[in-house]
Amino acid sequence: xxKNMNERVAKLRKQSVDTRPYISAERAELMTEFYxxxxxxxxxxxxxxxxxxxxxxxNKTICINDGELIVGxxxxxxxxxxxxxxxxxxxxxDLRILNSRERTPFVVTEEVRKIYxxxxxxxxxGKTMREKLFxxxxxxxxxxxxxxxxxxxxxxxxxxxAILDDKIYRKGMLDxxxxxxxxxxxxxxxxxxxxxxxxxxxQAMDICADAIIIFAQxxxxxxKELSQQESDPVRRSELEQIAExxxxxxxxxxxxxxxxxxSYWFVHLSVITELNxxxxxxxxxxxxxxxxxxxxxxxxxxxxxxxxxxxLQCFWIKFNNQPAPPKVGITExxxxxxxxFALINTGxxxxxxxxxxxxxxxxxxxxxxxxMRLPQPSSCIQISKKNPDRFLKRACEVIRTGFGQxxxxxxxxxxxxxxxxxxxxxDARTGGPSGCVTVSSFGKESCTxxxxxxxxxxxxxxxxxxxxxxxxxQVGPQTGDARKFTSYQQLMDAYKEQLRYxxxxxxxxxxxIERLYANYMPxxxxxxxxxxxxxxxxxxxxxxxxxxxxxxxxxxxxxxxxALAAVKSHVFEQQDIAMDELLTAMRADFEGHERLRQxxxxxxxxxxxxxxxxxxxxxxxxNAYYDLLNGRVNTKGGKYRVNLLPTTVHIYFGSVVGALPxxxxxxxxxxxxxxxxxxxxxxGPTAVIKSAARIDHVxxxxxxxxxxFNPQVLAGDGVDKLAHLIRSYFKLDGHHIQFNVIDxxxxxxxxxxxxxxxxxxxxxxxxxxxFVDVGRDLQxxxxxxxxxxxx
Amino acid sequence: MARAREIIGRQxxxxxxxxxxxxxxxxxxxxxxxxxxxxxxxxxxxxxxxALLNQCQxxxxxxxxxxxxxxxxxxxxxxxxxxxxxxxxxxxMDNGIHERFTGVGNTLILDNIRRLSEAGKEIVIRIxxxxxxxxxxxxxxxxxxxxxxxxxxxxxxxxxxxxxxKEKSARLTGGVKPVQIEAPSEEKMSSIAKELSKxxxxxxxxx
Numbered sequence: 001x002x003k004n005m006n007e008r009v010a011k012l013r014k015q016s017v018d019t020r021p022y023i024s025a026e027r028a029e030l031m032t033e034f035y036x037x038x039x040x041x042x043x044x045x046x047x048x049x050x051x052x053x054x055x056x057x058x059n060k061t062i063c064i065n066d067g068e069l070i071v072g073x074x075x076x077x078x079x080x081x082x083x084x085x086x087x088x089x090x091x092x093x094d095l096r097i098l099n100s101r102e103r104t105p106f107v108v109t110e111e112v113r114k115i116y117x118x119x120x121x122x123x124x125x126g127k128t129m130r131e132k133l134f135x136x137x138x139x140x141x142x143x144x145x146x147x148x149x150x151x152x153x154x155x156x157x158x159x160x161x162a163i164l165d166d167k168i169y170r171k172g173m174l175d176x177x178x179x180x181x182x183x184x185x186x187x188x189x190x191x192x193x194x195x196x197x198x199x200x201x202x203q204a205m206d207i208c209a210d211a212i213i214i215f216a217q218x219x220x221x222x223x224k225e226l227s228q229q230e231s232d233p234v235r236r237s238e239l240e241q242i243a244e245x246x247x248x249x250x251x252x253x254x255x256x257x258x259x260x261x262x263s264y265w266f267v268h269l270s271v272i273t274e275l276n277x278x279x280x281x282x283x284x285x286x287x288x289x290x291x292x293x294x295x296x297x298x299x300x301x302x303x304x305x306x307x308x309x310x311x312l313q314c315f316w317i318k319f320n321n322q323p324a325p326p327k328v329g330i331t332e333x334x335x336x337x338x339x340x341f342a343l344i345n346t347g348x349x350x351x352x353x354x355x356x357x358x359x360x361x362x363x364x365x366x367x368x369x370x371x372m373r374l375p376q377p378s379s380c381i382q383i384s385k386k387n388p389d390r391f392l393k394r395a396c397e398v399i400r401t402g403f404g405q406x407x408x409x410x411x412x413x414x415x416x417x418x419x420x421x422x423x424x425x426x427d428a429r430t431g432g433p434s435g436c437v438t439v440s441s442f443g444k445e446s447c448t449x450x451x452x453x454x455x456x457x458x459x460x461x462x463x464x465x466x467x468x469x470x471x472x473x474q475v476g477p478q479t480g481d482a483r484k485f486t487s488y489q490q491l492m493d494a495y496k497e498q499l500r501y502x503x504x505x506x507x508x509x510x511x512x513i514e515r516l517y518a519n520y521m522p523x524x525x526x527x528x529x530x531x532x533x534x535x536x537x538x539x540x541x542x543x544x545x546x547x548x549x550x551x552x553x554x555x556x557x558x559x560x561x562x563a564l565a566a567v568k569s570h571v572f573e574q575q576d577i578a579m580d581e582l583l584t585a586m587r588a589d590f591e592g593h594e595r596l597r598q599x600x601x602x603x604x605x606x607x608x609x610x611x612x613x614x615x616x617x618x619x620x621x622x623n624a625y626y627d628l629l630n631g632r633v634n635t636k637g638g639k640y641r642v643n644l645l646p647t648t649v650h651i652y653f654g655s656v657v658g659a660l661p662x663x664x665x666x667x668x669x670x671x672x673x674x675x676x677x678x679x680x681x682x683x684g685p686t687a688v689i690k691s692a693a694r695i696d697h698v699x700x701x702x703x704x705x706x707x708x709f710n711p712q713v714l715a716g717d718g719v720d721k722l723a724h725l726i727r728s729y730f731k732l733d734g735h736h737i738q739f740n741v742i743d744x745x746x747x748x749x750x751x752x753x754x755x756x757x758x759x760x761x762x763x764x765x766x767x768x769x770x771f772v773d774v775g776r777d778l779q780x781x782x783x784x785x786x787x788x789x790x791x
Numbered sequence: 792m793a794r795a796r797e798i799i800g801r802q803x804x805x806x807x808x809x810x811x812x813x814x815x816x817x818x819x820x821x822x823x824x825x826x827x828x829x830x831x832x833x834x835x836x837x838x839x840x841x842a843l844l845n846q847c848q849x850x851x852x853x854x855x856x857x858x859x860x861x862x863x864x865x866x867x868x869x870x871x872x873x874x875x876x877x878x879x880x881x882x883x884m885d886n887g888i889h890e891r892f893t894g895v896g897n898t899l900i901l902d903n904i905r906r907l908s909e910a911g912k913e914i915v916i917r918i919x920x921x922x923x924x925x926x927x928x929x930x931x932x933x934x935x936x937x938x939x940x941x942x943x944x945x946x947x948x949x950x951x952x953x954x955x956x957k958e959k960s961a962r963l964t965g966g967v968k969p970v971q972i973e974a975p976s977e978e979k980m981s982s983i984a985k986e987l988s989k990x991x992x993x994x995x996x997x998x
Contacts, residue, residue: 728817728818728821
């Protein structure tokens with residue numbers, strides 16, 4: 001598969017792929033050392049956070065790998081993964097689990113264990129954000145959280161989901177320092193009662209700008225030192241150039257293609273070193289950012305297309321060297337992957353005039369994606385009606401190679417979504433997905449995902465008068481004994497009442513958690529990068545960004561729809577199954593009720609078949625969620641919005657839900673994204689698309705549709721058909737679609753013989769991962785997805 | 792329990808079929824595609840077919856009819872007035888061989904294809920390549936010559952014999968063993984494609 005890769009790139013790629021992720025205690029030690037000093041006693045919280053960041057950047061290991069052109073690692077070496085004890089301090093038991101678990105293990109050495117037990121754990125216990133957060137939640141919240149009704153994103157990681165725009169290619173950190181100083185000078189202590197607070201934030205941002213410059217200079221010094229020891233003249237000259245690049249950026253705006261990539265990479269590393277942000281960080285539309293540098297390089301004859309591509313390949317490997325920091329407990333269940341959701345956007349439109357933005361770099365990026373075949377970074381194309389078919393078809397060719405990249409987004413709908421959210425047209429055109437499918441305006445938005453909500457669990461509670469059958473506890477409100485319901489509407493009303501209760505519970509707690517981050521864990525480095533934090537003097541976590549929406553991600557529309565369709569048709573319309581009989585069978589997990597289960601599975605309308613009976617229920621389920629959530633206010637001057645995506649939570653959510661009326665047995669995964677229940681769509685890909693389009697995507701901030709094709713379907717002119725399918729979905733206002741192109745037999749073989757299929761990559765949900773790494777339950781779920789046999 | 796009879800497919804009314812057809816209008820518009828009526832033999836249900844073609848025409852949905860062309864010329868004419876594209880099977884150019892293997896001669900078939908051509912219809916000729924039956928040079932040449940003499944043939948599809956039909960055959964004949972024929976090799980298919988393309992039309996393998 002791997003082609004057009006020179007020896008350097010092949011070697012760096014191999015190093016990245018072959019190294020197993022392991023825990024580095026370096027960041028934890030430096031952070032502990034800093035917080036043990038008297039600085040936290042003397043300084044305000046933002047300044048203290050900035051100084052701790054500076055301490056990290058001044059002291060963390062500098063790593064220049066043999067042969068590389070783009071430099072810098074988050075940990076001391078590729079795949080060395082730092083921890084963030086100020087957010088979540090891993091226990092000795094956590095470290096043992098990390099070292100031994102089946103999915104996403106991390107090597108934890110005896111030395112790391114020793115540092116943790118002697119220094120890290122004794123200091124941080126009782127002081128972490130995780131403990132503050134859990135301590136601030138009431139009993140009802142804990143009950144719902146433990147029952148698996150929703151998850152909580154901020155219990156182990158910080159808010160993020162940020163995407164960068166083009167500002168670092170126009171300005172250096174020295175320019176940002178000037179902006180900060182100018183705004184600081186303008187503070188009005190008579191009329192702005194928050195002036196001092198803002199002063200501290202400015203001071204913090206300024207320190208952070210210094211910190212990243214120091215970090216880059218340390219790389220420049222190291223490269224210089226290595227160049228003096230280097231005997232190979234070619235490598236010596238490369239190291240000299242690395243030294244030159246790192247001494248110039250990110251202090252100054254980049255002058256060329258190489259500096260542009262290196263500057264972004266320093267910024268990226270700084271964001272993910274400051275805090276463990278969800279969805280790491282994201283360069284936005286790399287093709288547009290790089291085009292000017294590329295053209296200039298060609299004109300000045302200092303760059304060839306081959307060199308540009310090599311630099312991009314080196315850049316790609318840097319992302320793959322950074323596994324998502326180790327997650328534990330429910331956070332690991334909901335997002336069990338090394339992928340840290342850095343997503344490269346290509347295509348779409350130009351912000352200024354709305355014209356087609358596909359350029360030479362867009363195609364070059366697709367080549368790089370195909371040749372590198374790495375799970376990180378993720379890649380997507382944005383497709384507008386203005387983009388050429390040639391570009392879409394080239395992307396379809398890459399999709400056909402079967403590792404799930406790139407995913408495909410509908411630019412025209414993203415723009416409508418943004419306008420609907422009140423953004424101006426330029427900011428709307430500067431939008432795209434941050435990591436998975438949720439969109440925000442690049443460089444201007446703090447779009448915070450706060451946790452998944454388990455719709456099938458809420459349905460189960462509605463069937464049981466709010467009592468969780470797993471524990472017998474009254475987790476939700478009493479919405480009535482379902483046996484006494486005389487109409488379908490009564491069940492739907494009970495579902496909506498349960499939903500309302502849990503949305504309220506979640507928003508109430510989110511409003512507390514947002515303040516915890518604003519007060520205790522600001523992100524002054526990230527705030528430099530996001531408009532209008534500098535203009536407002538406010539932190540990214542405190543309403544500094546121009547737009548501040550909050551999300552609770554809805555999960556399981558396929559499962560809930562099919563369950564409701566079954567009750568509606570069998571209990572209330574055909575009346576061939578009594579509610580009592582159905583609930584009894586569900587409680588028995590259909591043991592002894594197999595004939596009933598077969599009827600529910602095969603003689604009931606299902607979502608995903610372009611069948612109005614089921615699809616109109618899906619529409620109602622979506623609308624109920626939208627009406628209850630959209631527009632509610634958060635504490636950052638923003639509003640709640642709706643998105644539908646799962647990462648890996650559909651496995652966890654399935655494990656807490658008993659048998660359901662659609663014939664689904666207890667513990668089986670719930671449906672993922674807006675995809676139909678695994679295996680229940682039998683009318684082909686066009687029917688799936690018609691059903692998925694019944695949801696009003698324009699009113700969301702992102703939906704996720706997975707489709708699996710047998711590779712033979714896409715052979716020959718299958719690429720054209722795939723492109724037509726995508727265009728059709730987008731005409732119907734679909735937001736996003738992604739593909740697995742693999743047959744079930746290959747997957748089963750890989751499950752039986754993982755060693756032979758080490759390099760098999762599949763699409764999970766919003767990201768691709770090594771099949772052998774995802775764990776047995778998720779493997780089974782991917783195998784169970786309907787494999788489209790024709791198009 | 793042994794099942795004496797298995798029902799494949801189901802009865803549908805014209806409006807039921809149109810309801811399904813209309814669901815995919817967005818896809819026809821995007822891809823330039825439409826509906827293909829195939830079989831069995833759609834011309835054997837001409838009334839039903841004509842009703843559907845009328846409705847598609849009213850909705851401006853592109854229509855194709857996939858047929859053996861073994862039908863009364865009157866029916867072919869009526870259908871052709873309402874159809875955009877014909878996919879015509881051409882199994883063998885020799886009348887005798889055609890009759891021996893299919894039970895009927897090819898005269899009516901060739902006449903019908905000629906008539907469609909003269910009526911200015913767009914035609915795709917489809918040849919199922921069955922080793923030992925119609926893949927010899929003489930037949931390929933005759934097929935090429937005949938096709939070249941027609942107007943309106945944009946493309947010829949050559950379809951490799953698919954042994955996957957064995958199971959279906961067994962189900963239809965109640966387990967009587969069908970003739971053992973293997974699929975033609977890729978090389979054979981390519982050489983036939985090359986031979987046919989000499990006559991000046993596009994040749995596609997599969998389709």
